[in-house]
Structures are given as structure tokens and as C-alpha cells.
Amino acid sequence: MSPTNWLESNCPIARVTDLLGEGWVLLLLREAFLGTRRFNDFERELGIARNILSDRLKKLVAAGVMERHRSAEDGRVVEYRLTQAGRELFPVLVGLGQWAGTWLCEGSQPMRVVERESGREVAPLQVRSLSGRALGPGDVRLAPGPGADPATAERYARAIEAAS
Amino acid sequence: MSPTNWLESNCPIARVTDLLGEGWVLLLLREAFLGTRRFNDFERELGIARNILSDRLKKLVAAGVMERHRSAEDGRVVEYRLTQAGRELFPVLVGLGQWAGTWLCEGSQPMRVVERESGREVAPLQVRSLSGRALGPGDVRLAPGPGADPATAERYARAIEAAS
DNA sequence: CCGAAAAGGTTGCATATTGCAACCGTCTTT
DNA sequence: AAAGACGGTTGCAATATGCAACCTTTTCGG
Numbered sequence: 001m002s003p004t005n006w007l008e009s010n011c012p013i014a015r016v017t018d019l020l021g022e023g024w025v026l027l028l029l030r031e032a033f034l035g036t037r038r039f040n041d042f043e044r045e046l047g048i049a050r051n052i053l054s055d056r057l058k059k060l061v062a063a064g065v066m067e068r069h070r071s072a073e074d075g076r077v078v079e080y081r082l083t084q085a086g087r088e089l090f091p092v093l094v095g096l097g098q099w100a101g102t103w104l105c106e107g108s109q110p111m112r113v114v115e116r117e118s119g120r121e122v123a124p125l126q127v128r129s130l131s132g133r134a135l136g137p138g139d140v141r142l143a144p145g146p147g148a149d150p151a152t153a154e155r156y157a158r159a160i161e162a163a164s
Numbered sequence: 165m166s167p168t169n170w171l172e173s174n175c176p177i178a179r180v181t182d183l184l185g186e187g188w189v190l191l192l193l194r195e196a197f198l199g200t201r202r203f204n205d206f207e208r209e210l211g212i213a214r215n216i217l218s219d220r221l222k223k224l225v226a227a228g229v230m231e232r233h234r235s236a237e238d239g240r241v242v243e244y245r246l247t248q249a250g251r252e253l254f255p256v257l258v259g260l261g262q263w264a265g266t267w268l269c270e271g272s273q274p275m276r277v278v279e280r281e282s283g284r285e286v287a288p289l290q291v292r293s294l295s296g297r298a299l300g301p302g303d304v305r306l307a308p309g310p311g312a313d314p315a316t317a318e319r320y321a322r323a324i325e326a327a328s
Numbered sequence: 329c330c331g332a333a334a335a336g337g338t339t340g341c342a343t344a345t346t347g348c349a350a351c352c353g354t355c356t357t358t
Numbered sequence: 359a360a361a362g363a364c365g366g367t368t369g370c371a372a373t374a375t376g377c378a379a380c381c382t383t384t385t386c387g388g
Contacts, residue, residue: 040365076363090291092259113307115304137251203337238385
């Protein structure tokens, strides 16, 4: 497999790598969640090169994560907004922020994710069963879904053996 | 800001971009969670170039996400294992898998994350308050933590204004 | 104890991606 | 009509990536 055909891959993580595994994309999403919508604002907040910003926004739009709207009030301005798909990345972004704040910042904790109303810190992100029980890496396994190809299914089967 | 000083940045998402926002890293972590430990196995499972694999493993080790051990039984083999920090990325990986399976695979759902015992699908990842209430993007805000620099704090303050 | 093979890399070179600065086209305000 | 704001694109230099070949250490078979 090579980056050229990640998007055609059967693995969701490979596909998401094609999108998020490129520089700037996580930061663009963070900015979007912080309320940034305009080309020049993304550029100024992040210091990203304009051609790269242009490229990334196109990819995010193509992937259905953001939508491009021309403003009705001022025909010069274009707004990039998170779609439903984009907003659903919220738990992942929070999880990354929590993780990086804990493990990548030598305990300095520059950022806290808090409830808007109370200002209380939110809970650490956890994988849960449908009944609400917290699950760790050892409690779950990957299973082929309806759209899995044989190689993928075989890969997951091998992983289960390796873990046992 | 440029990729060269992301790691020095005060923003956890910027730091995590430096690590995960590079090709292959998410896939390496997926493989690690699937039980892969050895250099040649990562190479074979992913088809990654050996020099890039070498580079990424070094970075993951340097970041404290993986540990490099020489095997006691066979002195030729080296094992790369997730550290505690690495294992705590589990919810994020699951969240990415769920999200990509839903939004990036045209409904084909190649992968399911299920409880090992029962085979039942796990719940969609959610941000929760300490009391267990589910929180959406509008229910939380970012707040400067103890280690925040003035620019970061000012940035979060501006975001709150923009959202209101 | 010697040669072959396995494991885990490193190196050199061609190609692709990125960053920077300058330029362009459209819409708005004066 | 001119000037400025906004959202890009283009060309070029620097950097990162992929591929194949090579190197080093450890083990195994005779």
C-alpha cells in the first residue's frame, strides 16, 4: 500500500490517514471548532502557506468534512464551515487534545477542555460498551463489517490469534 | 508557525500534529494495537518503505509512545511496544475508526469495533462531563491551563467571543 | 568455528510535497 | 473610476518520501 491508494483502501484508518495524516489538517479542524471560517483567518491564526491552505481546504471539502459557502452579505468572502461529518470529529479532537496535553507537554497542561457553563473539566475520553461499561484495548477486537474485503477479514482474524 | 517549531508550540493539537500528522503514523499505531511488534512485520503488513518506517519508529520512541526492546530469547529481533502513553491513544484510534467507517467509506462499513467477549459493537465515542452527561461542540470551550502562554490564553478568549 | 541466513537497519538517488513570495481576478467601498 | 479587501494561483527553491541496494549483528547448521 502506498499513500496514492490509501483512499481506495478498505481500512478506515488508512482512509483517515489520507485526510488527517497530512500536516496542518488537525490544526485547521481545531481552528474550525474555535470558530474560524475564512481563508485569511486560517492563514493568520496558523501561519500556514496560502497554497497549502488552499489545497487542504479543497481536500476537506472533497472529503465532506467542510462546506464552502460564498457569503450573501459580502460577495468577496467565502466561508468554510464544518459539516455534520466534521462536527462528529469533535470527540476525536478532544481526545487528541487531552492526550497531547497529558503526554506531549511535560505536564505543563497548556489547554483544558471544560464545560461551557460550569467551567469544570470534561471527563477523559473512554471507549464504552453499549451498556456504558468502560473498555480498554484488551476488551475489544476489530471485526470485519459488511463491506470488508477478504484480506481485511483475514488480517483481523490473525490479530485475534496474536492477542490470545 | 511552521512544522519546524510545532513541537515547541504551546498548543497540544500542534504537538500532536507533529507526531500523528505525518503519513503512516496512524497506521503504525493501528498495527501496534493489532499486536504487531517487529520491524519486518510492520513493513510487510503496511508496505511502508524501510527508511520511513525506521524514521517513524524513532519518532514514536522519542515521543514516548513506543518502547524499543531487544528480545531476550533471540538477540536479532527488536520489539516495538506501546507504552502507557501509547495505549492511552486507544480511545482516539477507536474514534477515528468509527468516524472514518461512517463518513469515509460510503456506508460500506469495512470495520467494526466490538467487545471481545460478546462481539457486540461498542458505543460511539462521546465527550462527557465528569457527571457522565454527553457533551457536544457547543457545550464545551477551551480554557488556558496552568502552562498556557499569554497568546494562547488570548486565542481561547477570542474564540469564546466568536462563539457567543 | 565457519559459512549462510535472518533481522534490523542505513545510504544514495530519483520523485513528490511543501513553503515562500509574487501575481491575478472578483467584489466592494469611495 | 480607483483603491482596497478577499480568496486564491503560479513559479521556484528547499524538504520529505519511496525504492533498491548495501551493511551490521546475531543465530543456526554442519
